[in-house]
Amino acid sequence: MRQVMAMSSRRRLRVADNMQEALAEILRRVKDPRVGMASVTAVELSPDMRHARVRISVIGDEEDRRRTMEGLESARGFIRSELGRVMRLRHVPELDFRLDKSAEYSVRIHQLLRSLKEQEAAGHGEGEGGVGEPAPGDEEGVEDEPEGGETGSEARD
Numbered sequence: 001m002r003q004v005m006a007m008s009s010r011r012r013l014r015v016a017d018n019m020q021e022a023l024a025e026i027l028r029r030v031k032d033p034r035v036g037m038a039s040v041t042a043v044e045l046s047p048d049m050r051h052a053r054v055r056i057s058v059i060g061d062e063e064d065r066r067r068t069m070e071g072l073e074s075a076r077g078f079i080r081s082e083l084g085r086v087m088r089l090r091h092v093p094e095l096d097f098r099l100d101k102s103a104e105y106s107v108r109i110h111q112l113l114r115s116l117k118e119q120e121a122a123g124h125g126e127g128e129g130g131v132g133e134p135a136p137g138d139e140e141g142v143e144d145e146p147e148g149g150e151t152g153s154e155a156r157d
Contacts, residue, residue, distance in 0.1 A: 008047070016043040016052070019087060023054060026082045034071025037064065041100045045093065052093040055100035065099055072097045 020043045027038055042055040056072065058065045072079070076095055084092035 012045050012047070012049060015049060015087075015089075016045045019043045019045070019052060019083065019093075022083055022086045023079070026079055026086070029082070030071070030075050030078065032071040032075055034067045035075060038068050038072065041102070049089075050091055050093050051096065053096045053098055056097055057100045057103050069097060069099060 020040050023040045023043065027035055027040065037059045039057050040054060041057045044053040044055075045051070056068070058068045060068075076097075080092055080095055083089075083095075
């Protein structure tokens with residue numbers, strides 16, 4: 001039984017990969033200009049392969065993303081029928097388009113890291129406040145004691 005589950009899982013992954021490629025090609029043929037800047041980043045199939053979550057990445061601002069998703073919803077029937085024609089599946093899955101923001105997050109993280117690197121470089125140039133250096137007034141190796149001079153174990157008793 002376990003081997004059957006693994007086989008169906010592998011098949012589902014293979015079908016999802018093929019579906020991603022087919023959907024990318026189909027989206028290029030959609031005449032709706034709102035769909036022009038969309039790319040398919042992933043397809044996740046349900047275990048029975050009757051539902052597909054299609055991750056879409058859109059270049060542009062929030063308004064561009066909104067319009068693209070509306071265009072995809074409008075073209076859903078065409079996209080699904082073309083998918084059935086191209087892939088020749090017994091059951092063409094229902095398509096659930098979802099916005100994939102991972103590329104956007106990646107760009108944001110890159111910007112934050114670059115900003116941090118620039119701040120670090122500026123801080124080292126002045127000799128104070130750089131990453132890894134104690135703040136002015138702090139001494140290395142000296143830990144704050146709890147009030148009253150108690151050690152950590154005495155404070156718990």
